Amino acid sequence: MPSNSTKILLLITLVSGMLVSVSSNSWFGAWMGLEINLMSFIPLMSNVKNMYNTEASLKYFIVQVLASATLLFMVVMKTLTEDLFSFDSNLYTPMIICSPLLLKSGAAPLHWWFPGVMEGLSWENCALLMTVQKAAPLMLMSYLIEMNTFTLSIIVMSTVVGGIGGLNQTSMRKILTYSSINHTGWMLIALTTSETLWLTYFMIYSALALTVVSTIKLSGVSFINQTMMTNKGTTLMKLMMFTSLLSLGGLPPFLGFLPKWIVIQTMITNNMIPLATIVVVTSLITLYYYLKIAYSSFLILNTEPKWNMMYHKNSSTSNLSAVVLSSISLMGMLACTLITNIN
Template sequence: MNPLTSTTIITSLATGTIITSTSYHWMMAWIGLEMNTLSILPIISKQHHPRATEAATKYFLTQSAASALILFSSTINAWKSGTWDITQMTDPTSNILLTSALAMKLGLAPMHFWLPEVLQGSTMKTALIIATWQKLAPMALMIMTANNLSPTILISMGILSTIIGGWGGLNQTQLRKIMAYSSIAHLGWMASISVILTDIMILNLALYLIMTTSMFLMLIWSKSKTIQDTTMSWTTSPTMTIMMMLTLLSLGGLPPLTGFLPKWLILEELTMQNMTTTATIMALSSLLSLYFYLRIAYTTTLTTAPNMMTTKYKWRFKPTSPSTLLTMILPMTLWILPMTPLTLM
């Protein structure tokens, strides 16, 4: 791709998210979402491959439908209340439509079907953008409208997302699909707490972005696309392989790693709100996610690749070094839990 074209697309991608996150008028928020969608499409379909074209088409149709629902919801609200202010969503019909549209934008169950397919049809770098940056604009709208969204629908979607996010990843061998189901499960935790305490949701989102980014960067570095590929990462760098294992355990939410912090706070808050059943179901469903994280951790660090394979000297062909970004975010991915008192102040 032409450098000027790449710069324009990436700038538009960033600008669209910033416009949506900083606007208080529904029309400006919708324009930001459309800019964001139209900018990511050339990035997804950059490879001239049927899978990439299919992924771009699925992404475009889903996001366009969600954007149209948001516009429809805001128009109904403006018709009933006379204001286009994002924080003044007073009409119940508009709120239900908006909840559904944001769930579709994010990939919450039961509107999650596009996310694993789109990630699988994209490159690892594009999948990283879709799983992290593309969640910011809908999340910003969810934070701004959290007081008006339908609590019953959001909590139901949250429970369903954590179950499907764990269940769907069990039978997968493609790492991008596994990361997609991981994303659905994490978004379920965020959706369930969004109507109760948005501060915890913002903390969960920040930690999710950090952990997912570091995981994707390590997969890009080790050129791993399937679980089978991870068995060869030890021949590239034993240290990085151990870091990958710890990151997977952190994504699974095991103490004393960072990933335990948001789950701990969410379960505590749900219990305080007398939602013990919801908390129990979500805690049990996280065990499903933990299973497939442990499966990847097992193949990455606890199995030795056969010595007769031609790839045993993988490290000789293309020496790579971890990026500066990975070096910065790895400590945050692993060791924020001891700083919990500071994050809660």
């Protein structure tokens, strides 16, 4: 929890904006909630001491304002040209309304702003951008989204871009960004089938993303090559970080495989075998670049330079929270299986 009272207030208004947007019974109210959410997140992002934070907040502000203005314009235009209460009269209406929401959530091919913004943020803001900021646009999309050619192309592009885009990255933030784009494709599949399934996927993904961010922040790593240079004393941190990454990638023994397993079963039940094949293959690609980080640190090389004598000090609270989150990602699937069998 941040000690600064301004940050606490901004976090409260950020969550309040998301709740207003989700619980609103009109598109204008949903738009207002998105704007409250945006205006709370911009001050959290910007930092006068860091030029990259300021640049990232400006990029994010411009993109989100573009998406918000487009959403408001589209909603007003549709209500003026069609029925005020129903959006079912036109085939293209869901596509028109969902486009700015897809831009807000960072789904491909509208993801161009996402890696650049993530690269300039602190780890806490990265976690917010990957989890909380996606909730309201995806929930609003659930009112209109259906499996058609437009949605299918967005899902395929998101999973493919999220898989291939992270292969040549060295920054941990950008790797998490492309992983998030890949997970957005999976969440859109879950949205087209069931809101409960989407909520399950989103909650587990958010928990895993928070786990990864908390462990990476503790180890003080920003790039892949730094994972080889960490102290021998931080073996537990490294173990937690890589098991959390593999869980986020969807390796079967971990919790991250559970929502993907449910989505795959749903796709097979609905005869979407080609789509299931594409998303599983792209998910394996994301798993590959997580394994690449783990192999480079654990198996191939483990060096410690002479000048790296300072042990990375952290508060015991941060250490405890990272250990608890990591144990959930490690043992969560086992716990879920036990609960299901008991019931």
